[in-house]
Amino acid sequence: MGDCIFCKIVEKKLPAKIVYEDDIVIAFDDISPQAPVHTLIIPRKHISTLMDIKDDELNLLGYMIKIARKIAKDRGIADRGFRLVTNCNPESGQSVYHIHLHMLGGRRMHWPPG
Ligand code: 5GP
Ligand code: ZN
Numbered sequence: 168m169g170d171c172i173f174c175k176i177v178e179k180k181l182p183a184k185i186v187y188e189d190d191i192v193i194a195f196d197d198i199s200p201q202a203p204v205h206t207l208i209i210p211r212k213h214i215s216t217l218m219d220i221k222d223d224e225l226n227l228l229g230y231m232i233k234i235a236r237k238i239a240k241d242r243g244i245a246d247r248g249f250r251l252v253t254n255c256n257p258e259s260g261q262s263v264y265h266i267h268l269h270m271l272g273g274r275r276m277h278w279p280p281g
Pocket of ligand 2: 168171172173174175212213214264265
């Protein structure tokens with residue numbers, strides 16, 4: 168959609184280190200990693216924020232979590248632990264308006280987050 172960076176990654180018009188893709192989602196490493204594993208899981212379909220997901224497509228989030236679990240196993244962090252984060256709208260710090268799950272792992276996480 169328009170100027171969306173993540174749509175450009177989906178369309179392969181922008182390079183990314185893709186770690187998984189299928190007909191529904193694509194996952195790639197974050198350009199500015201905040202942990203040894205920092206992968207973003209996004210739907211191919213452009214949806215701007217969590218608030219824009221329609222009730223009848225909420226199963227998409229479950230599918231994104233399923234793929235996050237697979238990637239966690241592949242990257243060896245499933246048992247050690249990892250964090251899934253999704254930011255929604257300005258006060259959360261959302262900077263790319265195409266929904267994504269951040270998967271962070273490979274180091275001890277702190278709580279509460281900043
Ligand atoms: P948000 O701030 O919206 O929760 O997360 C957006 C994430 O996308 C940030 O962690 C940022 O580093 C990452 N990001 C922004 N532009 C690009 C890009 O062009 N390629 C990749 N791989 N990640 C990006
Ligand atoms: Zn998009």
